[in-house]
Amino acid sequence: MTYQPPLRDMAFVLDDVLDAPARLSTLTAHADIDAGLMKQVLEEAGRFAAEVVAPLNAGGDREGCRFADGKVQTPAGFAAAYRQFCEAGWPALACATKHGGQGLPHLLNCALFEMLSAANHGWTMYPGLLHGAYACLSTHASDALKTQYLGKIVSGEWLATMCLTEAHAGSDLGLLRTRAVLQDDGSYRLSGDKIFISGGEQDMTDNIVHLVLARLPDAPTGSKGLSLFLVPKFLPDGTRNAVHCTGIEHKMGIRGSATCSMHFEQATGWLVGDEGRGLAAMFVMMNSARLHVGAQGLGIAEAAYQRALAYARERTQSRAPGRTATANAADPIVMQPAVQKLLMEQRCRIEGGRMLAYWSGLLLDLAEHDHDAGQRRLHHDRLEFITPVIKAVLTDNGFQNASLALQVFGGHGYVTETGIDQYLRDARITMIYEGSNEIQAIDFLLRKALADGGRRMTDFIAMIEQDVAQNGASDDSLATQKQQLLQLTRYLEQTTHAIAAASAGQPQLPYFIAEEMLRLTGHAAMAWLWLKAARSATRQHAADPLFYGGKRDSACYYFAFLFPEVQQLCGVVDTCLAAGAPAIPSDLTHHDAA
Numbered sequence: 001m002t003y004q005p006p007l008r009d010m011a012f013v014l015d016d017v018l019d020a021p022a023r024l025s026t027l028t029a030h031a032d033i034d035a036g037l038m039k040q041v042l043e044e045a046g047r048f049a050a051e052v053v054a055p056l057n058a059g060g061d062r063e064g065c066r067f068a069d070g071k072v073q074t075p076a077g078f079a080a081a082y083r084q085f086c087e088a089g090w091p092a093l094a095c096a097t098k099h100g101g102q103g104l105p106h107l108l109n110c111a112l113f114e115m116l117s118a119a120n121h122g123w124t125m126y127p128g129l130l131h132g133a134y135a136c137l138s139t140h141a142s143d144a145l146k147t148q149y150l151g152k153i154v155s156g157e158w159l160a161t162m163c164l165t166e167a168h169a170g171s172d173l174g175l176l177r178t179r180a181v182l183q184d185d186g187s188y189r190l191s192g193d194k195i196f197i198s199g200g201e202q203d204m205t206d207n208i209v210h211l212v213l214a215r216l217p218d219a220p221t222g223s224k225g226l227s228l229f230l231v232p233k234f235l236p237d238g239t240r241n242a243v244h245c246t247g248i249e250h251k252m253g254i255r256g257s258a259t260c261s262m263h264f265e266q267a268t269g270w271l272v273g274d275e276g277r278g279l280a281a282m283f284v285m286m287n288s289a290r291l292h293v294g295a296q297g298l299g300i301a302e303a304a305y306q307r308a309l310a311y312a313r314e315r316t317q318s319r320a321p322g323r324t325a326t327a328n329a330a331d332p333i334v335m336q337p338a339v340q341k342l343l344m345e346q347r348c349r350i351e352g353g354r355m356l357a358y359w360s361g362l363l364l365d366l367a368e369h370d371h372d373a374g375q376r377r378l379h380h381d382r383l384e385f386i387t388p389v390i391k392a393v394l395t396d397n398g399f400q401n402a403s404l405a406l407q408v409f410g411g412h413g414y415v416t417e418t419g420i421d422q423y424l425r426d427a428r429i430t431m432i433y434e435g436s437n438e439i440q441a442i443d444f445l446l447r448k449a450l451a452d453g454g455r456r457m458t459d460f461i462a463m464i465e466q467d468v469a470q471n472g473a474s475d476d477s478l479a480t481q482k483q484q485l486l487q488l489t490r491y492l493e494q495t496t497h498a499i500a501a502a503s504a505g506q507p508q509l510p511y512f513i514a515e516e517m518l519r520l521t522g523h524a525a526m527a528w529l530w531l532k533a534a535r536s537a538t539r540q541h542a543a544d545p546l547f548y549g550g551k552r553d554s555a556c557y558y559f560a561f562l563f564p565e566v567q568q569l570c571g572v573v574d575t576c577l578a579a580g581a582p583a584i585p586s587d588l589t590h591h592d593a594a
């Protein structure tokens with residue numbers, strides 16, 4: 001069974017839940033956008049994902065990448081598919097027309113990458129950093145670098161990498177040691193070793209544009225001493241730069257993606273942005289990449305769910321409860337309530353995750369193009385606030401969903417011939433890279449929710465409460481769910497202040513409950529979007545009872561079976577606030593104490 005792009009579900013979120021075509025068309029940059037155009041783009045993107053990329057998924061996993069003599073060979077068909085991707089203009093989709101892009105909304109790019117990741121996560125890793133590199137360079141690079149590199153990145157002719165990680169510096173980039181020394185001609189020479197660099201070497205493009213974090217000789221220690229450099233594989237005069245791949249990793253998943261060790265031996269590079277401001281410049285790329293990784297989690301969840309649903313409809317075992325005896329002693333397992341629960345949990349996470357991901361895509365467009373500077377700032381702040389939540393929640397869900405999908409297959413999922421195990425293996429990395437989900441939780445609570453005196457949390461809550469008040473009255477049957485959401489928003493606001501007050505005397509406390517606060521915020525956002533979805537589905541029910549009735553059922557299922565996690569999360573936060581951070585046995589931190 002191959003991947004079916006969920007175009008109807010996507011259109012429901014874009015048109016009915018977010019009213020995206022109408023909102024986008026108020027922006028001068030997207031005045032031509034309407035639902036028809038968005039549908040057309042998504043149909044084409046879906047066709048590309050399903051027909052070109054998806055057929056390479058299982059083979060890419062089996063074959064993996066090969067490394068010999070400094071060169072990487074990607075799995076059969078990968079390079080040809082990438083050529084088709086560029087010929088069709090997909091890399092340029094959401095890049096500005098002044099740089100050769102198509103100038104279409106980021107929201108469409110988000111949907112494109114959901115489908116590509118669903119079809120083939122390993123392949124999608126190669127173009128996955130293109131847009132982040134474009135955003136970083138178009139914001140921070142000098143005009144000379146933009147002229148030289150931006151066009152090639154927009155067209156996809158050259159792929160880009162993000163070179164951060166070193167063997168001793170993963171989550172803590174402040175530890176990294178790669179050095180950069182200024183030359184008389186204004187360029188820099190970079191020396192050092194990076195590991196785990198996705199697409200650091202490949203056979204898809206003639207040149208590779210590495211964006212590298214490094215330290216100047218007189219730079220202070222820690223992350224404040226980092227600067228960002230553009231280091232191409234081939235220099236503008238065509239000579240080979242002194243940056244080489246020294247090996248690739250053997251991995252449990254995304255085997256079609258080359259994860260490279262890179263050696264920089266006095267490689268030539270150019271500064272991007274200001275000296276010592278490398279992390280700020282890189283954050284443009286990292287934030288874009290974090291949303292992109294959220295879309296990976298979503299895509300994998302959808303692809304695994306489709307496989308599980310198809311299997312559950314075919315596989316027969318036992319008679320389902322409440323079914324009268326027939327000649328057939330066994331029903332398809334999809335008739336079993338336990339299997340229905342496995343499937344509904346996946347479906348609710350996917351549909352909720354899609355609303356959240358596309359809302360962030362819309363925020364990105366509004367933050368860039370709203371006519372009003374104050375509104376642009378507001379959308380930007382909301383996007384920054386929700387980015388770690390999207391990255392962590394959607395990737396946790398992607399892995400959980402892949403596991404539930406495998407459960408539907410029973411033992412046939414655990415053996416490799418069904419291929420469902422690939423989703424589980426591929427999904428696992430999304431919880432680790434682009435800042436592990438633990439780092440996302442800390443970023444969220446410490447830097448987004450608490451840092452500004454709770455201002456962004458207050459705005460987020462006010463936005464939800466206002467929307468619920470304005471639109472909630474039309475559907476009384478959702479009154480209970482509405483109250484549950486409002487209880488949660490009130491809890492979040494009060495608790496954010498309580499954590500801020502308590503953490504003054506207990507600096508460890510917020511770190512212990514960061515994950516819970518992130519997940520609670522994720523539930524607030526999802527519950528808000530589920531209410532919008534349910535209202536819209538009720539309004540349109542008569543037009544297509546099966547489809548819209550299903551959306552309402554999913555909303556009710558979410559509130560009945562997934563939202564109750566909120567009570568458990570609040571319980572942990574309350575206990576820690578009342579009793580302080582938990583005592584940790586000393587033999588955990590001092591291994592010689594035992």
Ligand SMILES: Cc1cc2nc3c(=O)[nH]c(=O)nc-3n(C[C@H](O)[C@H](O)[C@H](O)COP(=O)(O)OP(=O)(O)OC[C@H]3O[C@@H](n4cnc5c(N)ncnc54)[C@H](O)[C@@H]3O)c2cc1C
Nearest residue numbers: 162163164165170171196197198259432433434435436438
């Ligand atoms: C397949 C793959 C592709 C990758 N692609 C790239 C790439 O293209 N470019 C790139 O630069 N890097 C890339 N990475 C590296 C990736 O971003 C890092 O692995 C990740 O940031 C974690 O760093 P680490 O592996 O050193 O783990 P560590 O930082 O050693 O962390 C180990 C564990 O401790 C936790 N932890 C560490 N510090 C803290 C803290 N302060 N608070 C709470 N928890 C903490 C982490 O969450 C994790 O669970 C890739 C990695 C893989 C496996």
